[in-house]
Amino acid sequence: MPQLFKRRANAIANATIMGGGLIFLGACGVVFALGRSDYWTRKEEAPAQPVPFSHEHHVAGLGIDCRYCHTSVEKSSFAGMPPTETCMTCHSQVWKGAPVLQPVRDSLQYGRPLRWTRVYDLPDYVYFDHSIHVDKGIGCASCHGRVDQMPMTWETQPLYMRWCLDCHRQPEMHLRPLDEVFNLAYASPQNQFLVGRTLEEQNHVHHEGLTDCYTCHR
Amino acid sequence: MKPDLYGFMAEFEQPEELLNAARAAHEAGYRKMDAYSPFPVEGAAEAIGFERTRVPLVVLIGGITGAGVAYGMQYYSAVWDYPLNIGGRPLHSWPSFIPITFELTVLFAAVAAVFGMLLMNGLPKPYHPVFNAPAFKLASQTRFFLCLQATDPQFGERTKYFLAGLNPIAVHEVES
């Protein structure tokens, strides 16, 4: 009987099986990686803004405190975005005619609000509250990174639920003295674990219920 | 004797003849041989000196792995990774973990059985010298074949006559 297949068919057969397996695993790997990639989470991606606002300049350069613009960060779930007025308190004096600030001036003049692009965008079913985090000694930088080094603002964290849980499971690893909360340059000490324990006492942080669903979802 | 010879192949009508032939060949000192039949012939494997298969061992390993993986996964996720109070039940609700453990045990064992078998049989092997033998397509239908391979030290021109002596229907040369 004539051979139905060529000699190399065996090699091909094995190759297809091996290859198929590898391709499948590869595909899984790609999906897995893509889901965690910065592309996907828009991490470290600085979206275009109506005004090229530089935290670096305002915070590091001019030493303006976070709360000067984000007024409600200690009072409310929402940190607050500065109304145009706030910008103009200074910019009616400095950079009066700067073309980059035209949108700001227009905004005030025509009462048209500025439309910034969100950098940190949590899903709508997540109820994050800035005030409580600040109050318990979680620094701005813990989530927002060194904004004082950002010419344009970008996301420094993936904002995955797992990432939230990391901190909610062991807050002691992320707590800092209350007076350091707004210090972007604060570096956690070597013995953060021990320090964290004492800070837990001081800041009245309760582990109980930190990982309850209803803590963030309603 | 041609160099590119895989072996000589005797073709038989009945499985009993195949068995006898195989036994004879084995007594004659042939080792590198194989028997081919359209359905499993009792004792054929033993006749050509193939005593025991390791398939059961593979299956056992597969089963144990499955059980381990299943229970481990459940214990880790429910007790360790994200402990949740589900209707006041304990975190380690072992009775609820049994069904999945069982299922995965069976699954892993079964997969091990099939792929173990194929692997040890060296399948898939779409090309094989024996297919060169004329009339070998009957091996999957009605006929029985005994093939003595050229790699056997005893192999030689006489092997052909030896096979012919086992009164087969025919003896074929199988070139590799």
Place this chain on the structure above:
Amino acid sequence: MNAPGQTPVVAPGYDSGSVTRKITDIVLARPLGRGWLGGFAFAFALLMMMNFAIGWLLMRGVGIWGINIPVAWGFAIVNFVWWIGIGHAGTFISAILLLLHQDWRTSINRFAEAMTLFAVACAGLFPLLHLGRPWVFYWLLPYPDTMGLWPQWRSPLVWDVFAVSTYGVVSLMFWYVGLIPDLATMRDRSAPRPLQFIYGVMALGWRGSARHWKRFKMAYLLLAGLATPLVLSVHSVVSLDFAVGIVPGWHSTIFPPYFVAGAIFSGFAMVLTLLIPVRKAYGLQDFITIRHLENCAKIMLATGLMVAHGYITELFMSWYSDDKFDIYMTLNRMFGSYAPAWWLLMFCNVLTPQALWFKKIRTAPVILFFIALLVNVGMWTERYVIVVTSLHRDFMPSAWGSYHGTRWDWMTLIGSFGLFLSLLFLFLRLLPAISITEMRQLVREKKEPQ
């Protein structure tokens, strides 16, 4: 071999060659008949109807079905349980009967296994469709996600996922492994190059070496050994969907055994419903003899009695438990607004099979066919009764309600037959419907005494 007066499992006068020819010719020599085309067209039309229904479902949501609060489960779950049940005969025949050395299994196991696969395929569809958000079905699978969440292992639905998928995979492998030598035969018997090639690829280069056969037999035996507890486990797990719940009419410890019995019951019913026409259409009376039909009937009778026992135990327990909810549920089933369904299932599943006590009926294909049909209907109704009547009146009278399927429910149910039959027709057309290898052995064994 045969007890006197018993029809043989294969008609005399066959040898390896003729057996091989007869079976392979169905696929290789037989021309595309009008019957097959018509049948396939019909089945395919049904399948398309289901796709339409599913499309609408995905667009609008499960609200297009009749489900509501309190009856939050309807046709989808009923169909799921029913199809899974159907899927039990195959593996039962090939695995358990193999271990029991029932030689009569050989000529029907391939067919039954195929049926099992297709039934499981249909069954697997429904749990996905019945989700409120089917596109996140994969949350029921354990995988390292970015949320840090896992399935909730205490839920029988998760057990289902594993039970059904395991069952599907194992049945598939069992079926394919059994096919390999036959595929080799097909390869060697098919004339056109492309066919040879396709069968050749699928046969993995099988050459019937003695070594291979030994490992093959061992693996096959072990698979059978593994499949046996699996068959018994699958429907047990499915039954836990109900037994784990606290709903009166669900929360019952006898569910696992009587679900398994019911499954095999309905499975064999389906085997008969399909075999009887098929053996006629393809002239396989010599291989699938009256003996086979009779044995299937016997198994139906046995499992049918188990099911009946299950029903009776249920009634007895609700009386014996003296639980007010349970008692009400039972009475409501028998005399409530869904009473007709209950009496229908009693007629189909308890009364009808009693006819099988008589050899005359067991050996009359036509009658068997209709009995099997009735049992299929009955088993579907049983699941309907369990799901719907239990839910529509449970604990709080203030929350009692009613349920009935909308036309979308019916389209999906009927459409699933389309899927099942389409696959079946393709199978009959493309693969040897009877295990050639095992038939060869069988005809030899049957010869030996002479």
Place this chain on the structure above:
Amino acid sequence: MNMNTWRSMDELEDKPAYRDWLQREFPPLASEWTNEASRRSFLKIMGASFALAGLSACTRQPLEKIVPYVRQPEELVPGQALYFATALNLEGYARGILVESHEGRPTKIEGNPEHPASLGASDVFMQAEILALYDPDRSKSVTNGLEISTWDEFLALVVREREKWKSNGGAGLRLLTGYITSPTLLSQIEALLKEFPNAKWHVHEPLATKTPQPIFDVAKAEVILAVENDFLGPGPAQLKYARDFASRRRANSGALSFNRLYVAESTPSMTGARADHRYALGPRALQELGMALATGASLPSWGDPMLADLTRNKGRSLLLVGDSLSEEVRQFALNWNRPLQIAQPLPSRGDSLPELLRDVAAGKIETLVILGGNPAYDAPVDFKFAEKLALVPLRIRLGLYEDETSALCQWRLPEAHSLETWSDARAFDGTATITQPLIEPLYGGKSAHELMAALTGNGMVGGYDIVRQYWHAQHTGDDFEKYWRKSLHDGVVEGTGGGKPSEFAPHGRAETSGSGLELVFRPSPSIRDGRFANNAWLQELPQPFTKITWDNAAMISPATAKRLELSNEDVVDLKYRGRLVRAPIWILPGQADDCVTVHLGYGRTHAGHVGNDVGFDAYALRTSDAPWGGSGLAIVKTGLRHPFATTQHHQSMEGRQQVRVGTLSEFQQHPAAVAQAGEPAPGRDETLYTPVAYKGHAWGMAIDLGACIGCNVCTIACQAENNIPVVGKEEVARGREMHWIRVDNYFEGAPENPRLHFQPVPCMHCENAPCELVCPVGATAHSSEGLNQMVYNRCVGTRYCSNNCPYKVRRFNFLEYDRNRFESAPVLKLLRNPDVTVRTRGVMEKCTYCVQRINRVRLDAEKQNRPIRDGEIIPACAQACPAVAIVFGDINDPQSNVSKFKASPLNYGLLAELNTRPRTTYLAKLLNPNPEVEKA
């Protein structure tokens, strides 16, 4: 107490007709919304949906915008709600409210604790007003005939008109309003009438009597007899009455100072449901009873001990009679009650409707200005208002909707909603509230004040100035600003309470002579006199006793039904005094025999896309001489059927002791016996598992069935707080209503005169929750404080949890309800509570104990480093409840109010025998029957 129960008159699902109807009502592609994609686009969308199904899990989150203010308002902290005190009117009477506002969007209404007519509670109408505010059907433009016009053109018209009036002293000018208590508006009307002496002002209010009932101190009453008087039912003083009544029904705290309530009524009412002795009598019999009391004639057997009871407590007993009874009786009752009378609402000034119509007929009227109301729909049918109105040359209408009346006027002016305008109003006791706007008029409406300003020749003055001017004039003391601010802040104007009693001028009794069936008119418990007809929340609110939604019915007693061979859903012709209305039958246990009750307010034709063609219009039978009904009704079967959508098909308890009832004496003898009637719950230790210990807080709820009056406000308050969608009649009929807390309704005892029970049922938050166990993805799990959490965004929608919930309190989004024809209007997005997720299709939802409120309080407490105070967290249902029947708090704190409730011997868990360990428990209901009466 006998627990012998009977099956409900009718169980819809048993009736084949019901199924037929479903086929009829929901043709093939059942459960499409009417505005659904056409079949042509089916495949396209289908393909899309397949793709979506595949991809939705893996699409990159799109960029969103964040838009700050240009100038941020002073008091506003983004992300935090503000509360403003104002008031809402019901037939002119103010009920004080606090309105929650998020970034300038009013989202929720609560009662104002400072206000005497609200006491911090609210009724269904107050709760639903917030939806009415945003109603997309409200009239949006000034219209003249078919022309869209402008306010300026209208002002020009007014100027021209005024010239005419100046010449003839306003002869031919008529003003038609509803009942008005607003001091400012009254003064404006006075001013108008002073300027134009020949002008006249007429008042029409379909339900309120000309001089409304005085208000009594129910809390002080030892014995109350209510004859056809539903004082616990909807009405201007309901909230106060409910609070006072409940205060005399508390068995869990302090001494047992129970009052006793006798009720004689023709149709079951909330008051009747609370009665210790209830008698179902037709209007004629009621009138006789009343006369017998007044004249001392002989009473029925039970009457004498009852009368004795009343007289024994004379001065501390109340005899409350309905408007339908004769003057003699009402006068007698008034005198009887004087000692307990605390307020007499000011009688409405202005002339009545008949006088107006007489002038119309005489052709004396050139200009008719209609402020609010809807006389074309709800005026007595014999007035023929509609056709008479046509005789008036110039018809001006200021209205919230383009309703039946507007349809007959050339000038149609959009009215601003109470929450959009400056105004003021008085409560039943005269307490004035200055109402302030929460938001600019959404649809460019103006208030009655602004219109009156125009008519009085002041042009378009803002409501603020008008109201402020008025009160400035009233204010004698100095520092008006302070007084003004305080009044606004408190929501009540100091020293305006305590309305003075006035002369009694009865009106509108039922005509009770004659024979045959009797007809009784009642305002709808959901949509009142029809003014709330376009409010989807109220339309879908299950009516007490019938549990009917989206319909009204001709309600008859079981016996009458048997006699007339009628069954539920039979459509009949109601022939009454030469008029005819076609109505479906509902058989109502506890209804008086041979008497048919119909609810007013339905069958609207110009209500809006929600309220049009819902039910039948009972006004078509309502005549001025017998506004509350009368004899001479004939019922003719038509052979047609009309399906109802009810939320409770089965109203017998099947002996399962959901509601546990005892008498006061039983309770005093064996305190535990009443609540422990049912199977006992297994003990904590009866388990193989170690019970979970809840350290810290453990939230729990207690519901006092002894206090509940079944007013439904918990249901609708929850709906407002939790963004619960309306699903419509078809979906309700399929058993898919979404209410998180339902008020179950049971009949107990003999069908002809059963006991009536209410039972609010929210999620029980079981500690051994059966629902959690079966969820395959852990979308529902327990919190460390014992909340049964439902996480929508994790839910895949297997619905297994609902199946396994013995209380069936879980609700499922079978379809995209947020996009249905009730919810899809973009403006309604403003109404959503930003603290609660709007659920998508295919996920389960249920009562969360208002976790958003729990969390808000917790965070505040945390930030202030203090423990959460008891009573600081109030779920929406508890906050709204006028009877304080719902208490919520920390059951780990023995001092908490809820712990005290649960400590009561009356405390029991619903279906606790299933070992679910419910966190929500009930206090059994105690009755205080009169032993002599029971003997008689």
